[in-house]
Amino acid sequence: MKRSSWAIPYSIFLMLFVVLPLVLVAVYAFSDGHGGVTISNLTTFFTDPKIIGSFLVSLEVALENTLICILIGYPVAYILADKKYNKSATTAMLFIAPMAINALMRTMATAEIFNMAGIPLGKGTLIFGMVYDYLPFMIFPIYNVLDKMDKSYVEAAQDLGASPMTAFRKVTLPLSLPGVLSGAMMVFMPTVSTFAVSEILTNNRIMLFGSVINEQFNNLMWNQGAALSFVMLIIIGITMFVGNDSKEEDAGGLVL
């Protein structure tokens, strides 16, 4: 048996569960539901103010979520990776422990807490829930990069006259950017496409792009939903492409 034939089961799996669905999304996006080819499904994305509006809101929420995750996640990752403060690897594992709980349950519990505390659900609670959900995805790639970074880089910088702050700014930070980039990619796009979190934490007051797509499918508007998914796919593709390009060779931040 040739070695390359070991790949056959995986190829079949890929064809069935990755390539075929993607092709189907594209086919549905460009058909009118009666066998004809059309681009009207796509043009509604730009013409329907409700859709384009929720898309812009989604981008805004995703951007805010990503920034907050970086602001909170970087210091946490930095402390976790510093052997002076964190002597065991278990502490780092504790930070991904919440991921083991079902996301829906977590979100509903969060919403209940807000209700109990009498905090009205809205944009603030949405951002809180998003950060809570996605923070581990930001911490881990940054932690990975910082943890593997040769400590002698910082020592070399200090040896050459850099104060600890300058050494961080000129050496640690630029060298850990690949991790930040990986984290941003793992936070930004999922935020745009999520729907459960926004529905539960805003009582459907704020509709993210994912919710819009979900709504289309719920109303059996398969072609419109597929078209919007197709737009998402293209945007994800672009961000991945840009991300990979600027990462060059030794990023290694992705954990998944």
Next chain:
Amino acid sequence: MNRDDIIINIEHVSKSFGDKKVLDDINLYVKKGEFITFLGPSGCGKTTLLRLIAGFLDADSGTITMEGKDIDGIPPYMRPLNTVFQRYALFPHLDVYDNIAFGLKLNNVPEDEIEARVMKVLKLVSMNDYEDRDVNSLSGGQQQRIAIARAIVNRPKVLLLDEPLAALDLKMRKDMQIELKEMHKKLGITFIYVTHDQEEALTLSDTIVVLNEGRIQQIGTPTDIYNEPQNEFVADFIGESNILNGTMIADKKVSFIGHEFECVDEGFGENVPVDVVVRPEDIYIMNQLKGAQFSGEVKSCIFKGVHYEMTVETDNGFELMIQDYNAFEVGSTVGMFVKPVDIQVMKKACTANVFKGVMTSLNTVEILGCEYECPETPGISKDDEVNVEVDFDKVDLLDNKDDAPQFGNVSFILYKGDRYHLTIVTPEGYHVLADTHDVWDKNDIVGIKILPQDMKITKA
């Protein structure tokens, strides 16, 4: 010694990591402009000492002064010295030029001066035209040169080098040694160099500091260290040597391997046990017995390139290593002699083990952190503090550590021509010296058995 000539002075410096004492009462000074090397096996504390000087670690006790000023508490970035790191630590996100200019930019040196200095230093390390290169695209040797350039461009008063050539292949290492030596001459900066390679230390240094287990073993010029080692560790670590048990019969007269020899050492006293070092190239070997001081039989003969290395069993059953340009046939009888000046006599650190202990009953004593059976001794009762003396050859080493009250790790092995002299360290850090004919390897775990009749107990 003129105090102005001293750039770094280290006094009573000790450092521990947890329970492990890495440096124990280090005293040394570094002269301005000299090339000084800290030499020792891995784990001897040499890198720790360097990091103390660089400021990455703080000493537990003692003082380090630089040009007369105590530098304790001064952070690394304020110290007028630069380091060449073992794995170079070149910044991967900067190109060659920005790596070298890193320190100058931090000190706000004007842009045109930075450029001039970077170009000059690149030329010095023979790397002109490499300024735009990505550091990851350079070979190990090239990265090494850039690391040196990055350090010396700041014109430090002292350059610290932490095993800078360890990652290079042999040929490259030899070339870089010569270049380093020339650079040192040209720059006039004080070099403090750390290495475990004794040949490198002998080639490069003005002064060598030999370290082992956190203590200074000897400080001296390369020729001093090689020709007149002060103890068996230095003799064994630097170059090849025959280390033998001997007796100083009188001034200029020493006996070893069952023969009496003339030597040049005096002042040891009469009939004092000593260690004798004879370098393999200092034993003259010939095919006749006329004119020989002793005879022997060639056991093996290996070609080593420049010379042949032979093992000879002497008439009294001692094994000697001899190097000579001529080969001698295995099995043949040869005559040998050693010139008085080539015999190096060293005082023995101790002639028997002396353990401090406490009597736990009339015939048991706690030594080495364990209870051992011992003979009843008149005048010594329970709870007395005692000294227990055990000869080296009376320490029994056992394969199975559970068969003896205490066990230890073989940390140092010395072949003495007819026996092995082992240093065994117990988990609590006690040192036990043992002579044995059995072959053990370094880091073997052995049981330490001592028979009651081999203990001599005296009140402490």
